[in-house]
Amino acid sequence: xxxxxxxxxxxxxxxxxxxxxxxxxxxxxxxxxxxxxxxxxxxxxxxxxxxxxxxxxxxxxxxxxxxxxxxxxxxxxxxxxxxxxxxxxxxxxxxxxxxxxxxxxxxxxxxxxxxx
Amino acid sequence: xxxxxxxxxxxxxxxxxxxxxxxxxxxxxxxxxxxxxxxxxxxxxxxxxxxxxxxxxxxxxxxxxxxxxxxxxxxxxxxxxxxxxxxxxxxxxxxxxxxxxxxxxxxxx
Numbered sequence: 136x137x138x139x140x141x142x143x144x145x146x147x148x149x150x151x152x153x154x155x156x157x158x159x160x161x162x163x164x165x166x167x168x169x170x171x172x173x174x175x176x177x178x179x180x181x182x183x184x185x186x187x188x189x190x191x192x193x194x195x196x197x198x199x200x201x202x203x204x205x206x207x208x209x210x211x212x213x214x215x216x217x218x219x220x221x222x223x224x225x226x227x228x229x230x231x232x233x234x235x236x237x238x239x240x241x242x243x244x245x246x247x248x249x250x251x
Numbered sequence: 252x253x254x255x256x257x258x259x260x261x262x263x264x265x266x267x268x269x270x271x272x273x274x275x276x277x278x279x280x281x282x283x284x285x286x287x288x289x290x291x292x293x294x295x296x297x298x299x300x301x302x303x304x305x306x307x308x309x310x311x312x313x314x315x316x317x318x319x320x321x322x323x324x325x326x327x328x329x330x331x332x333x334x335x336x337x338x339x340x341x342x343x344x345x346x347x348x349x350x351x352x353x354x355x356x357x358x359x360x
Contacts, residue, residue: 172352175352177255177337177349177350177353178337178348178350179350180301180337180347180348183347190310193347194347199264215357223292224255225294227294239284239296239299240284240296241292241296242286242293242295242296243316244291244292244293245292245293245294247292
């Protein structure tokens with residue numbers, strides 16, 4: 136299993152540009168998450184999904200959109216990039232056991248995004 | 252006040268020392284996670300706890316639900332243990348995790 140795969144690893148955007156951060160997992164996990172990590176801050180939840188076709192907002196959803204058309208893929212879209220979106224983005228997934236709400240998380244390697 | 256507080260923020264120790272990292276939280280939880288973030292940025296899940304104690308190799312995690320406190324211990328520390336250790340809690344009845352800001356551990360040879 137490849138686990139959770141994120142692309143790209145690095146990206147520089149100009150203000151107002153748009154892009155999609157890709158996330159795919161091959162572990163048949165129902166739960167998938169997008170987090171951002173700013174220097175000196177804890178991970179903040181942007182959006183999450185409990186299964187294909189279902190998404191919900193996290194703590195910091197403004198400026199982002201997601202979709203979950205398949206179990207494997209959970210892309211994160213930035214429509215009009217702003218400097219405040221400069222951050223490191225992590226995708227994660229968790230196991231679909233009956234108690235999956237309490238299952239360990241599997242993280243992608245992160246995407247370092249700079250908006251100038 | 253953050254719902255999850257970690258201490259210390261930074262810790263430097265000599266190789267071989269016993270390490271303790273603490274995590275306190277202020278609300279009822281269903282589970283607590285300890286994560287390790289390597290210098291390269293990748294995040295690995297170390298433990299998930301809802302009670303008691305878990306051990307994996309030189310790492311030990313404990314949780315006291317009544318005191319709303321968890322500790323991560325590393326025995327016989329090694330420079331490869333240098334990383335940021337992150338505590339995260341899952342609130343009762345909630346699919347989301349709340350993260351602490353992490354403890355940066357540096358082990359000197």
